[in-house]
Amino acid sequence: MIPRFTAGHNHDVLADALLKSGALIIEGLAAAARIEAFNADLQPQYERLGAEFQNDFNGYLTRRVGGVAEHSSEFQHLFAHPEVLALAEAVLGPHCEVIQVGSTTAIEILPGEQAQVLHADDSIYPTDYFPFEMQVSALWALDDFTEENGATRVIPGSHRNGSHPGEASRNSLAAEMPSGSVVLYLGSTLHGGGANESDRPRRALVNTYTLGWLRQEENQYLTLPAEAVAAQPEAVQRLLGFQAHGPHLGVWPGDPDGLWFDS
Numbered sequence: 001m002i003p004r005f006t007a008g009h010n011h012d013v014l015a016d017a018l019l020k021s022g023a024l025i026i027e028g029l030a031a032a033a034r035i036e037a038f039n040a041d042l043q044p045q046y047e048r049l050g051a052e053f054q055n056d057f058n059g060y061l062t063r064r065v066g067g068v069a070e071h072s073s074e075f076q077h078l079f080a081h082p083e084v085l086a087l088a089e090a091v092l093g094p095h096c097e098v099i100q101v102g103s104t105t106a107i108e109i110l111p112g113e114q115a116q117v118l119h120a121d122d123s124i125y126p127t128d129y130f131p132f133e134m135q136v137s138a139l140w141a142l143d144d145f146t147e148e149n150g151a152t153r154v155i156p157g158s159h160r161n162g163s164h165p166g167e168a169s170r171n172s173l174a175a176e177m178p179s180g181s182v183v184l185y186l187g188s189t190l191h192g193g194g195a196n197e198s199d200r201p202r203r204a205l206v207n208t209y210t211l212g213w214l215r216q217e218e219n220q221y222l223t224l225p226a227e228a229v230a231a232q233p234e235a236v237q238r239l240l241g242f243q244a245h246g247p248h249l250g251v252w253p254g255d256p257d258g259l260w261f262d263s
C-alpha cells in the first residue's frame with residue numbers, strides 16, 4: 001500500500017511515512033484552477049518540444065518538457081509548495097545546508113504508451129558512497145491518475161533502508177489520485193510511468209529536490225534564460241540553485257547573501 005494523506009496533515013507524520021515506505025500520496029494539494037492554468041501553459045510546449053525527449057527510457061508515445069520554470073508562471077506554486085518542501089527538507093535537510101532542485105519535467109503520456117522500466121531516480125549519483133538519501137521526487141498529477149491511464153507505479157519499501165523485497169514480490173502499485181494531488185518518493189525508491197491504456201493523455205509535473213552540494217541533474221544555470229530566473233520569487237530562485245551552499249561552495253558576484261567577498 002502507498003500511504004495516503006490529505007492536505008494539511010502533520011508534517012512529522014508525513015515525513016515518518018515517507019522514510020518508512022519510501023513513498024506517499026498527498027491528495028488535493030493544488031487547486032483545480034492552478035492545474036488547469038499550468039496545463040494550458042504547457043500544452044504548446046509539448047507540441048513544440050515534447051517529441052525531442054523520446055527515447056527507450058522515456059518512451060516513444062510520451063512527450064516531455066524540461067526547464068519548466070521558463071514555461072509557466074504557475075510552476076513556482078507547485079515547485080515551492082510548502083508541504084512538499086517540508087518533506088524534502090525533512091529527508092535531505094540533515095545532510096546539507098540547503099536543498100536545491102534536481103530537475104523539473106512536465107510529462108504527457110499518450111494513449112498506447114507502454115509502462116516505463118522501474119528505476120530509482122538517484123542512480124545518477126554514486127549513492128553507494130553515502131549512507132543517506134540524496135534526492136526526493138514530487139510528481140504532481142495534472143489529470144486524474146488511474147491504473148488505466150498510466151498512473152505512476154511505485155514499489156513501497158524498495159528504497160535503500162526499506163525491506164528490499166525479493167524480485168518475485170516486487171509488485172508495483174499504481175499511484176491512483178485525483179488531479180492536483182502529488183506522489184512523493186525517495187531517490188532510491190523504485191518507480192516508473194505506467195502504461196496508458198486509456199484514450200486520453202495523462203499529464204504530470206515531476207520536480208526533484210536534492211542535496212545542495214550535489215550537481216543538479218538539469219543544469220538550471222544554463223537551461224533557464226536570466227529573465228525567467230528573475231521572474232521567480234527569491235525563495236524559488238534560491239531553490240533553483242541561485243544561492244551558495246554554506247559560505248564557500250557555489251558563490252558568485254551576485255550571491256544573494258553577499259558571500260562572494262567573504263569566501
Ligand SMILES: O=C(O)CCC(=O)C(=O)O
Nearest residue numbers: 107151152191192193194
Ligand atoms: O511519468 C511518470 O509517471 C514517471 C516518470 C519517471 O519516473 C521518470 O521518467 O523518471
